[in-house]
Amino acid sequence: MAKVNLKKVEITNYKGISKLSEEMDGNHFIFFGHNGAGKTSLMEVINRSALRIKPEDMANMPIKIGAKNAQTGIIYTVEKDGETTEILVDTVYRPSPFWCGNEDYRFKE
Amino acid sequence: MRIIDLKNNGELKPTMERLSQLIGESKDVSPLMDMDGKEQFKYLLKLLGGNVSADNFEREYKDKYTERRLINKSIATAQLELDKIQPPIEVMTDFRAKGTYVDKKELPSAPDKSELITKLSVGEKHNLQYDNAENGVKDIERQIAELQARLETGKKWLKDNPKVDVSGIKAEIAEFETTTQKDYEVKKAEIEQYNATVDSIVTYLQKKREFTAKEAEKEAIQKDMDILKANLQAAISGLKVEDFAPELKLFNEIDEEGNVSKQGLYYNIGDDNYLPFNRRQISYGKCIVALAKISSFINYGKLNMIHIPAWESLDDNSRSEIMDFAENNPDLNIQFAIEEVRQKPIGIKVIDSSNAKTKSNEDNEND
Numbered sequence: 001m002a003k004v005n006l007k008k009v010e011i012t013n014y015k016g017i018s019k020l021s022e023e024m025d026g027n028h029f030i031f032f033g034h035n036g037a038g039k040t041s042l043m044e045v046i047n048r049s050a051l052r053i054k055p056e057d058m059a060n061m062p063i064k065i066g067a068k069n070a071q072t073g074i075i076y077t078v079e080k081d082g083e084t085t086e087i088l089v090d091t092v093y094r095p096s097p098f099w100c101g102n103e104d105y106r107f108k109e
Numbered sequence: 110m111r112i113i114d115l116k117n118n119g120e121l122k123p124t125m126e127r128l129s130q131l132i133g134e135s136k137d138v139s140p141l142m143d144m145d146g147k148e149q150f151k152y153l154l155k156l157l158g159g160n161v162s163a164d165n166f167e168r169e170y171k172d173k174y175t176e177r178r179l180i181n182k183s184i185a186t187a188q189l190e191l192d193k194i195q196p197p198i199e200v201m202t203d204f205r206a207k208g209t210y211v212d213k214k215e216l217p218s219a220p221d222k223s224e225l226i227t228k229l230s231v232g233e234k235h236n237l238q239y240d241n242a243e244n245g246v247k248d249i250e251r252q253i254a255e256l257q258a259r260l261e262t263g264k265k266w267l268k269d270n271p272k273v274d275v276s277g278i279k280a281e282i283a284e285f286e287t288t289t290q291k292d293y294e295v296k297k298a299e300i301e302q303y304n305a306t307v308d309s310i311v312t313y314l315q316k317k318r319e320f321t322a323k324e325a326e327k328e329a330i331q332k333d334m335d336i337l338k339a340n341l342q343a344a345i346s347g348l349k350v351e352d353f354a355p356e357l358k359l360f361n362e363i364d365e366e367g368n369v370s371k372q373g374l375y376y377n378i379g380d381d382n383y384l385p386f387n388r389r390q391i392s393y394g395k396c397i398v399a400l401a402k403i404s405s406f407i408n409y410g411k412l413n414m415i416h417i418p419a420w421e422s423l424d425d426n427s428r429s430e431i432m433d434f435a436e437n438n439p440d441l442n443i444q445f446a447i448e449e450v451r452q453k454p455i456g457i458k459v460i461d462s463s464n465a466k467t468k469s470n471e472d473n474e475n476d
Binding site: 003004006009016020024026027028029031032033034038039042043050076080 | 134135137410411412413414416420435442444445446447448449450451452453454455456457458459460461
């Protein structure tokens, strides 16, 4: 059976989140914080990298005020036929009136 | 937006396509618990890529139903018309056995008595002349003896030109009216009746053909309706929700008119008693556990993450139901992302699946 799990999340200057780095390693997890701390932004990053949110569905530029750019990195593990592969989805958001066009999106296996 | 595949010598590929190949486009099943049955059914069909949408089915089936109702009406009207013009049984027997009542006959030309009338007119004119002449003779006899010779001539003329007998002609006319004209009237009435029968046979046959055509049309519509139903059944045959979530059952009951009587996900509360699957009737914990099972099936081989918002507002039962499920199914391809409001900056606490319940409780106590 193929299993795809979230292994690690790294977020810098994304909306309300200054810095966040956590390794879940495929386990269930609780993400917490006060109202406005960035819990919804965290789910947005995860859903975005899992293709549940398309870039055109994101209305605002997701860069923290005062920052030059925002960066998110998500690592997934894919277990299939006894082999485990790690995928890094790394995205950099740069300020622009049309921010979607200034998005670098890369990954490595 | 581009992708760099470091394993493939930096070859550039469309990001979304490559990501989709690797982690799949996982589908979010959580909206199911906030939907009504109809919406759930459509959503599940959409998630599983069903080739018949419930929308289309209902609309098409209703269209066909209306079409069939109209045909049934026109068939009833046609039947009524047929019954009205149905010829008597003996006429139908002659029509089938002897082949009569097929073509209309031509009426013979009406007999003409104008010749006799002319003759009578001539005779009567002559007689009038006679009467005038006779009077003239009488005047001459009375007044002028000298005109004896002329009288003699007159007498001679009278002798030479006797009165014409018109009684024969009158008798002939009387005879005409009592026999020839009557015969004609009788014959005419017979032919008219015969022709009316032919007309009714022709109309009957035409209406019968229309009736048969309508029957055939009705059968074709019924067949279309059956095909639509069969297509929908085929589309949902892959949706055996109870196979992977035994507490759930997907209902899709549609009546003859195409109206949905029971549709969507139902939760078995015991002894085969079912309640609609939604947050208003089923506890949040049970909803999440059932959704996790559905998500495992639908997102097979893809990222399968269930987002649980407002954890702090859930009751203890719901929390423990979710944690029990997480604890007892460590091998299931699922990850719970639990969102909780705490008076702290943002952070993430990992739950060890092997001891989920204890760890979670500890977290709560510590915070």
